[in-house]
Amino acid sequence: MAETVKxxxxxxxxxxxxGPEITKVAVNVIEATGVxxxxxxxxxxxxxxxxxxxxxxxxxxxxIRKNRVALKGPLTTPVGGGFQSxxxxxxxxxxxxxxxxxxxxFPGIKTPFDNIDLIIVRENTEDLYSGLExxxxxxxxxxxxxxxxxxxxxxxxxxxxxxxxxxRRKVTAVHKANIMKLSDGLFLKTVREEAVKHxxxxxxxxxxxxxxxxxxxxxxxxxxxxxxxxYGDIFSDLAAGLVGGLGLAPGANIGDGVAVFEAVHGSxxxxxxxxxxxxxxxxxxxxxMLDWMGETEAAKKIRKSVELxxxxxxxxxRDLGGTANTVxxxxxxxxxxxxM
Ligand code: NAI
Numbered sequence: 001m002a003e004t005v006k007x008x009x010x011x012x013x014x015x016x017x018x019g020p021e022i023t024k025v026a027v028n029v030i031e032a033t034g035v036x037x038x039x040x041x042x043x044x045x046x047x048x049x050x051x052x053x054x055x056x057x058x059x060x061x062x063x064i065r066k067n068r069v070a071l072k073g074p075l076t077t078p079v080g081g082g083f084q085s086x087x088x089x090x091x092x093x094x095x096x097x098x099x100x101x102x103x104x105x106f107p108g109i110k111t112p113f114d115n116i117d118l119i120i121v122r123e124n125t126e127d128l129y130s131g132l133e134x135x136x137x138x139x140x141x142x143x144x145x146x147x148x149x150x151x152x153x154x155x156x157x158x159x160x161x162x163x164x165x166x167x168r169r170k171v172t173a174v175h176k177a178n179i180m181k182l183s184d185g186l187f188l189k190t191v192r193e194e195a196v197k198h199x200x201x202x203x204x205x206x207x208x209x210x211x212x213x214x215x216x217x218x219x220x221x222x223x224x225x226x227x228x229x230x231y232g233d234i235f236s237d238l239a240a241g242l243v244g245g246l247g248l249a250p251g252a253n254i255g256d257g258v259a260v261f262e263a264v265h266g267s268x269x270x271x272x273x274x275x276x277x278x279x280x281x282x283x284x285x286x287x288x289m290l291d292w293m294g295e296t297e298a299a300k301k302i303r304k305s306v307e308l309x310x311x312x313x314x315x316x317x318r319d320l321g322g323t324a325n326t327v328x329x330x331x332x333x334x335x336x337x338x339x340m
Contacts (some may be wrong), residue, residue, distance in 0.1 A: 008293070011063040012039040014044045015073020017267025018277035018326075019081040023073040025279040025330030029305075030071075032334040033298035040067060045075035045267075046100045055086045061093045070260045071289055073282065074267040086133060090260060091124050096253035097151060098158045099124040099229075101236040102265055104286075106312040109244040109320065116243055118222040121162065122232025124154040124188075124253055129229045145327055147183040147228065149190050156194035158254075159226040160246065163201045170202040171195065174211045187228055215239060234266050247278030247319045250285035252292070263288040275325045278317040280306055283333060305336035 012027065014020040027039060049055040055075070064070045072324035077085040090096070099122040105111055128315045142305055159171050173191045177184035188205065195203040206214060208231050214221065215235065224234060230259030242251035246265035253260045271277055283302060290299035309315055315332035316322025324332070 005224070006255060008036060008265075009038045009067045010038055010141050010289070011067045011070035012041045012058075013060065013070060013072040013075075014041065014047075015044070015075060015267060016076040017269045017272035019045075019073025019075070019267055021273070021275060021326050022263070022279040022282045023071065025326055026071065026282045026286045029279075029283050029302060029330055029333050029337065030290065030298070032337045033290070033295075035298045035300050046089070049083070049334050055095075056089045058285060061090070062091070064094060064258065064260065068258045069289060069293060070235075070259045071282070071286060072260050074261040076267050076269065083276060091253055092257050093183040094253075094258050094260070095125065096255040096258070096260055097125050097154055098122065098252075098254040099232060099241075100162070100252045100254060100288075101232075101249060103239040103243055104234070105243050106201050106248060106327075107307055108313050109248070109310055111243050113219055113242065116204045116239075118219065118225060118239065119162065119166075119168070120225045120227070120232055120236045120239060121155065121159040122236065123151055123228050124149050125229070127229035145180070147186050149186060151195065152187045152190035156191040156226060159224055160194055160198045160201060163196065163224050166222050168201070170204070170223040172211070172222055172225050173200075173203070174208050174225055174231050176231075177207065178207060184228070191226060198283060210254045211235070212238065214242075216242065219220060239327045240264055245319050247281055247317065248284070249281050250288055252285065252288045254292075259292050261285040261292075275327060276318055277326050278319050279326050279330050280308060280310075280317075280333075283330070299339050301337050302333070304340070305333045308336045309333055 026128045040063050042063050045055050048057055075086045101120040102162045104117040109137040128143055128145045130146040135141050161173055169218040174190045175184045179187045240246050251262055251264045262285050287299040287302040309332045315324045317324050317329050
């Protein structure tokens with residue numbers, strides 16, 4: 001992740017629902033660190049659909065490709081019918097094959113466990129999210145689960161590289177190869193081939209249903225969880241729920257030399273426009289972004305400030321049991337940053 005970019009232009013996608021409220025706060029927090037960023041703001045999602053007739057106009061992808069880095073608010077995807085997920089289209093268009101979701105317990109946040117500090121590494125381009133669905137005959141549909149050796153190898157390689165670079169002790173592969181012998185079987189076989197190349201990193205495997213139970217009973221056994229697209233999607237929300245909810249979980253979508261940073265949560269239409277969403281997930285995604293840009297000191301400042309605010313517990317949004325609004329939460333974090 002330690003990549004230094006020369007020109008600090010970042011594509012900013014405010015997103016749908018709570019997106020514009022929380023990205024605005026995240027931008028203010030990032031700027032408070034003193035890092036100079038020129039934000040290239042582009043619309044995607046419902047606002048782009050209204051403006052351009054396409055929820056993902058070509059110039060959005062062109063902007064991210066040019067700048068190599070984007071901070072993105074959540075984008076709404078209609079359930080059932082409607083347009084294809086814009087998130088999926090972005091990930092595919094830029095081949096953002098690795099989805100990285102760090103989950104850890106913050107001081108001051110009440111959770112059933114004290115020692116959760118794990119990273120979910122999720123393959124981001126294939127599996128049941130390939131978008132290949134068709135009607136076989138009326139009343140029968142088929143969704144294709146695509147697993148390739150190439151994608152499995154590169155995500156496994158990514159997970160072990162992260163483990164080495166961030167001095168992590170263990171990689172756990174999560175699969176269902178006992179039932180899906182071909183697809184998950186190929187994933188697992190490929191991961192094993194990568195694992196033997198990294199004998200210094202402990203490696204184990206868990207079947208997904210058992211892994212889900214282990215996650216809620218003994219999460220501290222996990223360090224890096226390496227898995228396919230669908231399991232990774234479910235697991236990251238599950239794990240986020242153990243440490244205080246989606247309002248605290250950042251994510252990154254990483255490809256070769258290009259990355260899009262976002263919160264794990266969605267556009268939360270139930271609370272949109274009310275200035276009550278928790279901005280911390282996207283603020284922490286901003287810290288991940290700064291790491292990726294080589295601005296590690298600024299990233300550290302943000303993380304530390306978030307920790308201090310949560311530990312003090314005076315300013316909390318509603319999802320964390322408080323009464324503070326989105327802007328107040330951002331301002332409390334900025335106040336800490338400015339004192340560092
Ligand atoms: P969601 O994550 O938007 O909301 C789930 C629950 O968590 C809601 O009760 C919401 O109010 C709460 N929540 C989420 N973020 C919060 C925050 N920052 N602060 C406080 N509470 C928060 O999931 P949902 O409702 O399933 O999806 C809504 C839309 O978001 C859908 O269209 C979905 O496709 C999209 N989505 C987009 C994602 C992205 O852009 N990466 C990721 C997940 C969903």
